[in-house]
Amino acid sequence: MARGLCQIMGREISKGNFNTNIGQQMTPRGTLQLPWSSINSVRTMAVLPWPFSFQPRDFSLPNSSWGSDMRRLYEHYNSQCEVETDDGEKKWGVWRRLPSYNRSLKYTTGGVYLSKIIQSKARLFTRNIREQGAAFEYVVFVNKQEQKCVCVFQAGHLLEGPPGHVHGGAIATMIDTVTGTHATYLSGPVMTANLNINYRSPIPLGSTVLLTCSLDKKEGRKTFVSCQVTNTDSSKLHTEATGLFLSITMGHLLGG
Amino acid sequence: MARGLCQIMGREISKGNFNTNIGQQMTPRGTLQLPWSSINSVRTMAVLPWPFSFQPRDFSLPNSSWGSDMRRLYEHYNSQCEVETDDGEKKWGVWRRLPSYNRSLKYTTGGVYLSKIIQSKARLFTRNIREQGAAFEYVVFVNKQEQKCVCVFQAGHLLEGPPGHVHGGAIATMIDTVTGTHATYLSGPVMTANLNINYRSPIPLGSTVLLTCSLDKKEGRKTFVSCQVTNTDSSKLHTEATGLFLSITMGHLLGG
Numbered sequence: 001m002a003r004g005l006c007q008i009m010g011r012e013i014s015k016g017n018f019n020t021n022i023g024q025q026m027t028p029r030g031t032l033q034l035p036w037s038s039i040n041s042v043r044t045m046a047v048l049p050w051p052f053s054f055q056p057r058d059f060s061l062p063n064s065s066w067g068s069d070m071r072r073l074y075e076h077y078n079s080q081c082e083v084e085t086d087d088g089e090k091k092w093g094v095w096r097r098l099p100s101y102n103r104s105l106k107y108t109t110g111g112v113y114l115s116k117i118i119q120s121k122a123r124l125f126t127r128n129i130r131e132q133g134a135a136f137e138y139v140v141f142v143n144k145q146e147q148k149c150v151c152v153f154q155a156g157h158l159l160e161g162p163p164g165h166v167h168g169g170a171i172a173t174m175i176d177t178v179t180g181t182h183a184t185y186l187s188g189p190v191m192t193a194n195l196n197i198n199y200r201s202p203i204p205l206g207s208t209v210l211l212t213c214s215l216d217k218k219e220g221r222k223t224f225v226s227c228q229v230t231n232t233d234s235s236k237l238h239t240e241a242t243g244l245f246l247s248i249t250m251g252h253l254l255g256g
Numbered sequence: 257m258a259r260g261l262c263q264i265m266g267r268e269i270s271k272g273n274f275n276t277n278i279g280q281q282m283t284p285r286g287t288l289q290l291p292w293s294s295i296n297s298v299r300t301m302a303v304l305p306w307p308f309s310f311q312p313r314d315f316s317l318p319n320s321s322w323g324s325d326m327r328r329l330y331e332h333y334n335s336q337c338e339v340e341t342d343d344g345e346k347k348w349g350v351w352r353r354l355p356s357y358n359r360s361l362k363y364t365t366g367g368v369y370l371s372k373i374i375q376s377k378a379r380l381f382t383r384n385i386r387e388q389g390a391a392f393e394y395v396v397f398v399n400k401q402e403q404k405c406v407c408v409f410q411a412g413h414l415l416e417g418p419p420g421h422v423h424g425g426a427i428a429t430m431i432d433t434v435t436g437t438h439a440t441y442l443s444g445p446v447m448t449a450n451l452n453i454n455y456r457s458p459i460p461l462g463s464t465v466l467l468t469c470s471l472d473k474k475e476g477r478k479t480f481v482s483c484q485v486t487n488t489d490s491s492k493l494h495t496e497a498t499g500l501f502l503s504i505t506m507g508h509l510l511g512g
Contacts, residue, residue, distance in 0.1 A: 114420050118462040121390075121413040125423035128391070128414035134377075135384070157377040158384035161432075167381035168436070168448045169429025176417075176424040192424045196452045206374040 060100040060140065065133025066154060069208035069232045073152040077141040098140045098181065102127035126177055134158045136170070140178060142185050149182035151211040155203060165202040171239050172197055174211060175227050179243035182213040183223040190223060190245035197241040208232055221247040316356040316396065321389025322410060325464035325488045329408040333397040351397045354437065358383035382433055390414045392426070396434060398441050405438035407467040411459060421458040427495050428453055430467060431483050435499035438469040439479040446479060446501035453497040464488055477503040 062074055083093040102123045114122075129135040137154040153174050161167025176192055183190045203209055209229050216224035222244060229239040318330055336351045358379045385391040393410040409430050417423025432448055439446045459465055465485050472480035478500060485495040 114461055118413045119420070122416040122420075122461055123414050125415045125417055125426050129385070157374045158379050159381045160378040161381055162447070164375070164378070167429065168432040168451070169425065170381050172428035172432065172451065172453075173423065173425025176428065180424070191418070191458070192455050194452070194454050195424070195428065196450070197428075198450050199448050202447070205378060206371065 056101050056103070058099045059102065059127050060097060060138070063132045063137075065137060065156075067206075067208060070137065070152055070154045073208070073210065073232060074139055077139075077150065077152070081141070094145045095141045095143050098142065100127065100138075100140070126173060129158065136174065138174065138177075140181055142182065147186065147215045149178060149185065149213040151178040151181075151213075152208065153211060154208045155205060157205060160205055162202055164205055166205055168197075168199060171199070171203065171229065175229070175239070175241045175243070178211045179213050179225040179227050179241070180245065182215070183225050183243065183245035186215055186225075187218065187223045187245070187247050189248050191248050192243060193222075193246045194244040195241060196243075197239060199239050201236060201238050203229070203238050209238060210234065216242070223247070312357050312359070314355045315358065315383050316353060316394070319388045319393075321393060321412075323462075323464060326393065326408055326410045329464070329466065329488060330395055333395075333406065333408070337397070350401045351399050354396045354398065356383065356394075356396070382429060385414065392430065394430065394433075396437055398438065403442065403471045405434060405441065405469040407434040407437075407469075408464065409467060410464045411461060413461060416461055418458055420461055422461055424453075424455060427455070427459065427485065431485070431495070431497045431499070434467045435469050435481040435483050435497070436501065438471070439481050439499065439501035442471055442481075443474065443479045443501070443503050445504050447504050448499060449478075449502045450500040451497060452499075453495060455495050457492060457494050459485070459494050465494060466490065472498070479503070 062071060066074070077095050078097055080093045080095045081097055082090055084090055126136045126138070133154070134156045135158045137156060138151050140149065140151045142149045151174065155166045155170065159166050159170040161170065172195065175197060176195060179195075180190065180192055210232055211227055211229050212234075213225050213227045216226050218224070223246075225243045225245065227241045227243065228237060229241075230237055318327060322330070333351050334353055336349045337353055338346055339349045340346055382392045382394070389410070390412045391414045393412060394407050396405065396407045398405045407430065411422045411426065415422050415426040417426065428451065431453060432451060435451075436446065436448055466488055467483055467485050468490075469481050469483045472482050474480070479502075481499045481501065483497045483499065484493060485497075486493055
C-alpha cells in the first residue's frame with residue numbers, strides 16, 4: 001500500500017498535543033467533512049499545545065475485518081491520492097482520502113444544553129462501535145477535479161434489517177453521511193434538508209458496496225447531490241438517492 | 257404501571273420452550289412487525305416444544321435509562337392497551353404495544369448465502385447495543401381503530417451527527433422502522449421502496465421525540481404511509497417523511 005499524502009494529511013490532523021475533539025467532525029453531517037479551504041486552518045490548530053495528548057483512531061484506515069473487495073477498492077483509490085512527477089517529486093493525485101474519527105467538536109452543541117455525561121460520552125453514530133467489522137466499515141475519497149465522491153462500505157453483522165440483509169436505515173445513514181460529506185466539500189458547512197431514497201435491491205449483510213456521489217447543481221445556499229449505491233463492479237444498483245443540503249455559517253456550528 | 261394485555265402478549269410470544277428466533281422480526285422492516293391476523297398463529301407457535309429455551313429481552317419495556325418524558329408517554333399509551341368493562345372484565349384497548357427483540361428469523365436470509373459467523377452474530381440494527389440508553393430507546397404502539405401508529409423515541413449519546421444533535425441517518429432509521437411497522441400492520445409483510453425525508457429542525461442528543469404515522473393510501477401492492485417527528489407535546493416539528501412500501505409474499509421472506 002502506498003504511503004499516500006492522504007494518509008499523511010490524516011496523521012498531521014490527528015497527531016498528539018492538540019485537542020483531539022477538534023477537527024474530527026467539522027460540520028453537522030456524517031464523517032470528517034472538511035472543505036478544501038479549511039484544511040490549512042485545521043493543520044494550524046493541530047500544532048497548538050493542549051493538555052490532552054493521545055492519538056485518536058482513524059476509522060478510515062484498513063483493519064483485519066476488511067474483506068478482499070473492501071481492500072481492493074481502498075487500494076484502487078488510495079493509490080491515486082499521491083502521484084510521482086517525472087523528476088521524482090511526489091504531489092497530490094486527483095483523489096483524497098478523508099480520515100474519520102468518532103468524536104465531534106467538544107463544547108460545540110449548537111446552542112443546546114446537554115448534560116456533561118451525554119456530552120462526554122457522545123460518539124459519531126457511524127463510528128460508535130469499536131469492534132472492527134461489526135457495523136459500519138467505510139472509507140470516503142473525494143475527487144476535486146471531477147467534483148465526485150466515492151465511499152467503499154462494508155456492512156457488518158450488527159446492521160441487520162430484513163433477515164440476512166442491511167437495514168434500510170443503515171443504508172440511509174451511509175447515504176446521508178457520504179452525500180453530506182460531498183456537499184460540505186463543495187460548499188463548506190451544510191445541514192441536510194432533504195433525502196429522497198429509492199430502494200431497488202436489498203444489500204446482503206456482510207457485503208461490500210460502493211456509494212458514488214456527484215453534484216447535481218448549486219443554487220444560492222442550496223447544494224443538490226445525487227448518490228448511487230451499487231455492488232463493487234457497479235453492475236447492480238441497490239439504492240439511489242438525492243440529497244438537498246443548506247449552507248450554514250460557522251456561527252450555527254459553534255452554537256451561535 | 258398497568259399490567260396490560262399488550263405486555264401479556266409480549267410474554268406469551270417470548271416465553272421459553274420455543275425457538276426464540278421465531279416471532280422476533282416477522283418482516284423485512286424494523287422491529288417486530290406483526291399484522292393483526294398473524295398474532296394468533298405466533299401465539300400458537302409459542303407453545304410448541306423446542307430444544308432452545310431462554311427468555312429473550314424485550315427492548316420495548318421501560319428500563320432505568322428512560323427519562324421522565326419517555327416514561328410519561330409510555331404510560332400514556334400503555335394504559336390504553338387494556339380497559340376494564342362495566343362488569344369488571346378486562347379487554348383490549350385501542351392501542352397495542354409491540355414487543356421488540358434484537359434477532360431476526362434464523363436461517364431466513366432471503367435466499368442469500370451468509371457465512372455462519374455473520375448469521376449467528378447478526379443483530380437488528382436498532383437493537384444492536386445492549387447498554388441501556390446509549391443508542392435507540394423506543395417503543396411502538398399501534399391503533400387499529402384509527403389506523404395510526406406512534407413511537408416514543410429517546411436518542412442516546414451514541415447517535416450523534418451534528419455536534420450535540422442526532423445524526424440524520426439515525427432519524428431516517430427510526431422513520432424507516434416505524435413507517436415500516438405501520439405498513440406491515442396494515443398490509444402484512446412489506447419492503448421499503450421509497451423514503452422521502454424533510455429535516456426541519458435538528459433533534460438534541462438525549463432528548464425524547466414522538467414519531468406519529470398514518471396511512472395515506474393503499475393501491476394494489478403499494479402502501480403509502482406518512483410520518484411526523486415532533487417534540488413530546490407535538491408543538492415543534494423536527495422531521496417529516498413519506499414512505500412507500502411494497503407487499504411481499506412469505507416466500508420472499510423465507511428465502512423463496
